[in-house]
Amino acid sequence: MKVVVDLTRCQGYAQCAFAAPDVFTIQGDEALLYDPAPDDAQREKIVRAAAACPVQAIALERYDRFGREEVRRPHQPPEAVAHAAAVSPEEAFKRNGRIVIVGASLAGLQAGRTLRRDGFTGSLTVIGDEPYPPYDRPPLSKQVLIGQASARATALPRRDEIDAHWRLGVPATGLDLRGKHVLLADGQTVGFDRLLIATGLRARPWPNEAEARLDGMFTVRTPDDVEGLRQALTAGPGRVLVIGAGFTGCEVASACRELDLAVTVVDRGPAPLTGALGAVIGGVAAEMMRGHGVDLRCGVQVAALEGDGDGRLRRARLSDGSTLDVDVAVAALGSIRNVEWLEGSGLAAGVWGVGCDAGCRAFDLNGVVTDDVFVAGDVARSPHPVYGYQFLALEHWGNAVAQAEIAAHNMISAQSERWPHLALPEFWSTQFGTEIKSVGVPTYADHVVIAQGSVVERRFVAVYGYRGRITAAVAFNQAKWLEFYERLIDRAAPFPPSFRTVDEPADRRPVAAEVPDGPTPQATVVVTGHRPSERRATLVRKTYL
Amino acid sequence: MSQDSVWEQILDYSSRADPFPLYAELRRTPVVRAQDGSYVVSTFQEIVALLGDPRLSSDPHNLPGYDAEAPAQASGEGPPGLPPSVIFIDPPEHDRIRRLLTRNFGPPHRPGRIDGMIPDLLEIVTSLIDDFAGKDRSGTRRVDIVDDFAYPFPVTVICRLLGVPREDEPRFHAWSEALIEAGDPTTGEFAERQRRRSTANADIGQYFARLLDARGEPGDDLLSGLVSGDGPEAPMPLKEVLANAALLLVAGHETTVNLIANGMLTLLRHPEVLDRLRRGDEPDLAVRVVEELLRYEPPVQFLENRFTLDDIEVAGTIIPRGSRVNLVLAAGSRDPADVPDPDRFDPDREHNEHLGFGGGIHYCFGAPLARPEAQIALTELARRLENPRLVADPPRYRPNPVLRGPRHLLVEFDGISPTRPASKRPTTLG
Numbered sequence: 001m002k003v004v005v006d007l008t009r010c011q012g013y014a015q016c017a018f019a020a021p022d023v024f025t026i027q028g029d030e031a032l033l034y035d036p037a038p039d040d041a042q043r044e045k046i047v048r049a050a051a052a053c054p055v056q057a058i059a060l061e062r063y064d065r066f067g068r069e070e071v072r073r074p075h076q077p078p079e080a081v082a083h084a085a086a087v088s089p090e091e092a093f094k095r096n097g098r099i100v101i102v103g104a105s106l107a108g109l110q111a112g113r114t115l116r117r118d119g120f121t122g123s124l125t126v127i128g129d130e131p132y133p134p135y136d137r138p139p140l141s142k143q144v145l146i147g148q149a150s151a152r153a154t155a156l157p158r159r160d161e162i163d164a165h166w167r168l169g170v171p172a173t174g175l176d177l178r179g180k181h182v183l184l185a186d187g188q189t190v191g192f193d194r195l196l197i198a199t200g201l202r203a204r205p206w207p208n209e210a211e212a213r214l215d216g217m218f219t220v221r222t223p224d225d226v227e228g229l230r231q232a233l234t235a236g237p238g239r240v241l242v243i244g245a246g247f248t249g250c251e252v253a254s255a256c257r258e259l260d261l262a263v264t265v266v267d268r269g270p271a272p273l274t275g276a277l278g279a280v281i282g283g284v285a286a287e288m289m290r291g292h293g294v295d296l297r298c299g300v301q302v303a304a305l306e307g308d309g310d311g312r313l314r315r316a317r318l319s320d321g322s323t324l325d326v327d328v329a330v331a332a333l334g335s336i337r338n339v340e341w342l343e344g345s346g347l348a349a350g351v352w353g354v355g356c357d358a359g360c361r362a363f364d365l366n367g368v369v370t371d372d373v374f375v376a377g378d379v380a381r382s383p384h385p386v387y388g389y390q391f392l393a394l395e396h397w398g399n400a401v402a403q404a405e406i407a408a409h410n411m412i413s414a415q416s417e418r419w420p421h422l423a424l425p426e427f428w429s430t431q432f433g434t435e436i437k438s439v440g441v442p443t444y445a446d447h448v449v450i451a452q453g454s455v456v457e458r459r460f461v462a463v464y465g466y467r468g469r470i471t472a473a474v475a476f477n478q479a480k481w482l483e484f485y486e487r488l489i490d491r492a493a494p495f496p497p498s499f500r501t502v503d504e505p506a507d508r509r510p511v512a513a514e515v516p517d518g519p520t521p522q523a524t525v526v527v528t529g530h531r532p533s534e535r536r537a538t539l540v541r542k543t544y545l
Numbered sequence: 546m547s548q549d550s551v552w553e554q555i556l557d558y559s560s561r562a563d564p565f566p567l568y569a570e571l572r573r574t575p576v577v578r579a580q581d582g583s584y585v586v587s588t589f590q591e592i593v594a595l596l597g598d599p600r601l602s603s604d605p606h607n608l609p610g611y612d613a614e615a616p617a618q619a620s621g622e623g624p625p626g627l628p629p630s631v632i633f634i635d636p637p638e639h640d641r642i643r644r645l646l647t648r649n650f651g652p653p654h655r656p657g658r659i660d661g662m663i664p665d666l667l668e669i670v671t672s673l674i675d676d677f678a679g680k681d682r683s684g685t686r687r688v689d690i691v692d693d694f695a696y697p698f699p700v701t702v703i704c705r706l707l708g709v710p711r712e713d714e715p716r717f718h719a720w721s722e723a724l725i726e727a728g729d730p731t732t733g734e735f736a737e738r739q740r741r742r743s744t745a746n747a748d749i750g751q752y753f754a755r756l757l758d759a760r761g762e763p764g765d766d767l768l769s770g771l772v773s774g775d776g777p778e779a780p781m782p783l784k785e786v787l788a789n790a791a792l793l794l795v796a797g798h799e800t801t802v803n804l805i806a807n808g809m810l811t812l813l814r815h816p817e818v819l820d821r822l823r824r825g826d827e828p829d830l831a832v833r834v835v836e837e838l839l840r841y842e843p844p845v846q847f848l849e850n851r852f853t854l855d856d857i858e859v860a861g862t863i864i865p866r867g868s869r870v871n872l873v874l875a876a877g878s879r880d881p882a883d884v885p886d887p888d889r890f891d892p893d894r895e896h897n898e899h900l901g902f903g904g905g906i907h908y909c910f911g912a913p914l915a916r917p918e919a920q921i922a923l924t925e926l927a928r929r930l931e932n933p934r935l936v937a938d939p940p941r942y943r944p945n946p947v948l949r950g951p952r953h954l955l956v957e958f959d960g961i962s963p964t965r966p967a968s969k970r971p972t973t974l975g
Contacts, residue, residue: 014652018913021656028653029644044828045660051832052916054908056898065893067828452599454637461599480905483597500854500866501599503636 001043002061002157003036004136008398008426009057011479012435016049016058024049025148028433029459029477033143036136037153043067061157090414093193097122099411100182100190101164102172102341103198104128106136106397107377107404111196112162114408124164125190127182129171129199129338130222133159138397140226141248142430145255147234151227172199175345177373193372194411197342197354197362198404200378201335201395206243211305216313218330220248229330233259237327240264241316243302245272247429249332250285254431257292264295264324266302266316269516275334276427277442279514281462281474284455285436292432305329335395337379347373353381353393358420360407376400376407382421386489387444387471396427424489428479434458437479440472440489443517447510449496451485452503453478460505461485464513465495552579556731556946562939564846564949565888568876575860581734583849583869589880589900591860592872596904600855601870603907604635607852609867611736626743627750627784630792632907633850639906645781646789649770651913659913662702666918669701670925671964677930678961687936690954694926695805696798699918703797706914707790708766709756720748721795729945730849735869749794750787757783767793793911801915803844803943803950805922808835810954811842812927813935815890822927831920833892838919839878839901841890846875846949848903874900875949931960 003023005016012030016023023038023046038046050058061069087095099115101108104126112124128134135154143149167184174183181189203219206212216237218229233240233256240256242249245267256263265272271282272289289296301319308314316324339349347370348355348363354375355363360382362373375382377400381391402423410418428437442448445464451473453460461481464472469492473485488497496510554560555567568587571577575588586592595601605611631642648654677688688694704711726732727742753768763769771779771786781789812819812834822830851870856863864870878899879887902909909915926933936955943952 013908014647015913017652017656018659019916021652021660025656026652047829048832048916048920051829051836051897052913054898054902054904056896063829065827065830452636457637459637459640480597481599484594484599487594499600502602502854503599503640 001038001040001046002155003034003038003046004059004156005032005034006057006059006398006401007032007138007428007430008396008401009055010053010428011055011482012477013054015052015054019049019052020045027430029435030479031430031433031435031477033148033430034139035143035149035153036139037149037155059157062161088414090412093122094120094412095122097193097412098125098191099123099194099196100125100127100192101196101198102127102182103196103200103338103377103379104130104132104134104166104168105198105200105377105400106134106156107198107200107400108196109134109156109159109162110401110404111198111376111408111411112164113158114405115412116162118409118412120412122193124162125167125192126162126164127167127170127172127184127190129169131169132223133166133168135223137221140223141220141251142255144226145230145233145252146258147230151223151230154223172341175342175347177346177370180372195373196404196407196411197373197375197379198377198400199338199341200400201337204331204333204336206305206331206333208305211307212331213311214305214307214313214329215311216307216326216328217305218328220252220330220332221335229328232328233261237261239324239326239328241266241302241324241326241329242332243329244332244334245269245289245296245298246275246332246334247273247427247431249330250289250431251429252330252332253289253294254292257294257432262295264297264326265289266297266300266318268299268301268319270298270514272296272298274514275443275516277438277474278445278448278464278516280448280511281442282514284458284476288432288434288458302329335378337393339379352391353379355391356380356382358382358385358422359410359418360403360421361410374407374411376404384425384441385422386424386492387441392425392441394425396425398426399423424486426486434477435479436474436476437482438472438474439482439486440464440470442472442474442513443515444471445513445515447495448513449508449510450505451497451508452481452501452505454505463488463495463497465510468495469493470495470497550577550580552577552585558731558942558944558946561942561944561946561949564875564946565879568873568879571873572876572880576862576864579871581730583735583871584864585871585873586859587873587876587880588860589877589883592874592877592900593904595851595857595859595870595872596900596907598857600853600857602635602852602854603633603639603850604629605633605735605739605850605852605869607854607867608736608869611739626747627788627791629743630746630788631910632792636906641778642781642785642789643906643910645771645774645776645778645785646767646793646910648776648779649767649774650910654776655770659917662706662914663917663921665705666702666921667925669698670921673698674925674929674961675964677958686959687955687957688930690809690926690956691802691806691951692953695802695809695922695954698805698922699798699801699915702914702918703794706767706797707794708760708764708768709794713752713756717749717752717794720745720752720791721799724749724791724795725799725945725948728849728947731944731946735849746788746791749791750784753787753790754783757786797911797914799948800844800909800911801918803948804835804838804915804919806950806954807842807844808838808919808923809926809956810935810938810940810951811838811890812923813933813956814938818890818892819927819933822924825924825928830892831924832916833894833897834923835916835919836897836899836901837890837892837894840884840897840899841879843875843878843899843901844948844950845901845903845909846947847871847873849947872903874903925964929962929964930956930958931962933958 024034134156171185181191203221239262242265270279272285274282304317306315342349356375360374381393383389406421451463459477462474571587723745727738763773771781902912940951
């Protein structure tokens with residue numbers, strides 16, 4: 001059977017791990033790992049685990065009362081209504097429209113489920129470049145790397161519910177807005193009335209192509225990537241090199257230590273996780289990594305990777321002149337947004353993603369909002385009122401789910417019933433037996449303060465502030481407090497916090513947050529994702545009096 | 546005030562059988578100030594927020610004028626009092642104690658402990674129900690679900706878990722009663738009740754101290770694990786072991802008894818659900834029934850030990866620093882603003898996010914045990930009691946408004962079905 005846990009909701013109560021200990025396991029205080037495709041023999045315990053979750057964060061395949069897997073009847077388009085005149089255009093679209101989702105992803109599946117749940121009975125096509133049905137990515141860099149689950153086992157549950165025409169393994173290569181169809185790599189076209197773009201990201205490859213081809217070089221994004229890396233790790237390499245200490249790099253390093261492999265992490269920044277959490281909390285993560293035996297080298301870059309005569313990776317030369325003998329290297333350099341297929345479409349698609357409004361409607365290059373094209377997930381950029389209406393692109397699991405749901409709702413709703421996507425960004429990472437959770441935008445900060453707990457014990461809540469208001473909070477193994485800080489961010493509560501709490505640290509003085517790029521002082525509505533000075537918008541028609 | 550407020554009416558014994566209409570009235574004002582100066586919060590969202598609010602302490606020493614100077618003595622001779630148990634302290638101490646307790650109870654160090662007890666639970670339940678057949682009183686087949694089942698079952702379980710001789714139950718029963726009464730707000734003012742609570746705790750602690758003294762090699766039970774355990778923070782200091790052992794012993798059965806008794810009462814009032822449970826062709830039904838009971842008829846109606854460390858605004862009302870706050874879990878779980886059709890007992894709910902076990906860092910420690918206890922108990926009662934019916938509805942309730950449940954639950958039945966052969970029993974509950 002299939003299991004997926006919404007770890008954005010999970011607060012580490014561990015009730016699932018009591019009820020089904022062979023499927024759900026706890027690392028450290030509250031970090032949850034689980035088998036996404038457990039044996040059917042575990043079903044009864046898993047059902048108990050899901051029911052016991054205090055925040056109802058566990059989703060399974062649907063079962064009917066008698067424990068049989070529920071098979072949803074395919075949606076049949078209703079027969080033509082005799083009195084068509086009585087039906088509003090929105091209602092007619094809901095019954096007989098054509099929706100195409102590009103991206104067979106978490107966001108794509110969630111959108112499909114929402115469309116069907118809310119009564120869309122028309123035709124639904126899901127296009128995906130990968131040959132796999134939608135799968136869950138977070139376990140790949142965690143459970144899968146340590147061997148608790150197989151790379152092929154993270155398929156998401158309930159995908160049959162959406163009764164879609166799946167076009168898997170065929171990338172979309174173009175979008176014709178005028179003709180309202182998507183072009184596919186195999187030359188076919190798929191027409192739509194409304195389109196959802198959910199093409200997400202791909203891993204940024206190692207920039208030197210010859211070096212990237214060395215046997216032993218990996219990126220971490222897809223099941224294939226992780227399957228290969230898992231095999232390489234199982235072979236017992238002498239040392240693993242992780243290039244880049246973002247969340248993916250840190251999680252890979254954590255898995256290596258779990259497997260008792262020597263690992264070196266190299267990052268050009270001052271500390272791990274600096275890009276997401278700033279260098280202050282990054283420094284805490286650095287201590288944590290070193291405490292777990294990671295050879296962490298910050299402020300250093302990999303200058304070159306060298307192979308042997310058989311093209312096998314053997315050595316890395318670093319910018320500080322040192323060399324490392326390594327058999328396996330993981331390029332964890334962040335990601336590239338999958339927007340190339342939109343080039344020439346006229347949409348505001350650029351390196352930062354596809355610009356859209358708070359209702360997930362795509363902007364065109366000139367900043368004019370479209371009617372029939374929606375965007376959701378990692379590839380979407382939308383303005384956020386809490387962060388000066390900056391266009392934020394969020395590479396978070398929870399955002400993919402929430403935004404897809406709102407996009408889907410809006411696709412089949414009349415104008416007055418559309419919802420805005422305003423949820424605060426949230427994400428988590430499980431590494432070194434620690435659950436790191438974040439709410440808000442930690443890099444939208446000038447100062448940070450430890451509000452609760454102990455950094456030395458790595459059980460704490462850090463609160464970030466910008467110009468005297470709270471903008472983010474990050475918890476290490478203290479997830480149960482985070483919703484409180486989420487409400488403070490929503491209310492623009494004053495920073496630094498001055499209220500008394502339990503478990504106050506002795507020193508509650510804020511320090512400079514040391515985030516990489518400070519927030520833009522004025523709201524900049526840059527729909528194309530290019531700098532204002534580049535001015536990509538074009539004047540298409542002069543107006544005359 | 547000439548007339549008692551809604552909250553005082555709820556505390557009054559006359560509303561024990563059905564406080565829910567009064568809870569509905571209470572929810573119309575999400576925050577009210579009680580006659581004793583404490584605040585009462587009754588709506589779902591507000592309770593959830595406060596359960597996770599770090600400005601709310603569980604340590605009564607944050608109450609101005611709280612008499613912390615009189616250390617509790619055991620009522621007899623013996624060692625001086627014990628430290629407060631884990632439910633009356635804050636982090637970081639709370640977290641340390643809870644980690645140490647968890648280390649001997651569940652994941653990550655003892656992940657299979659509770660799951661491994663399930664065959665034991667079924668065995669205890671089976672033998673208690675087998676005994677019903679011998680309880681033929683006054684010519685008709687009749688059983689008191691409380692005294693003959695819902696009380697002895699969890700007591701036996703908690704004794705096994707802690708490593709306490711079952712035959713000692715009469716000895717700690719009186720202390721347990723005293724502790725429960727100290728938690729009853731109708732029996733006195735908070736600080737005075739806390740002193741009684743500490744005394745009763747110290748009495749039980751003394752019992753545990755003698756028990757540990759008398760024991761030889763540590764066993765595999767939870768107490769032994771605490772005393773001799775490994776890990777960076779172990780072992781737990783003896784006084785903390787005694788204080789928390791007392792808590793687990795009492796909480797481990799005084800709450801589950803209500804969950805089971807309230808559960809059987811609710812099932813008898815909803816015969817269609819009882820029938821479904823009896824038929825046994827829905828493998829997940831018991832699980833859903835118990836979750837719904839935790840929402841609909843929770844064994845703990847409210848929490849009374851929360852104290853504001855700062856002014857806290859709740860639903861437009863400022864609760865000033867230094868106040869005591871009551872969180873009415875039972876009212877919150879029936880808040881129509883968050884739960885559709887809340888007064889309907891409906892085990893088929895899609896999404897059941899109830900407050901039955903509280904929430905936040907003090908989430909019920911025993912929840913992972915109470916759930917399978919209730920699932921097994923209710924399943925077996927439903928399957929084996931033939932044509933069960935209530936003798937009195939409503940039954941007579943225990944006085945306590947917090948740990949609310951029937952004092953007796955007399956049920957008549959036509960016979961006892963034999964238990965299923967072990968080979969036909971699925972792994973656990975089915």
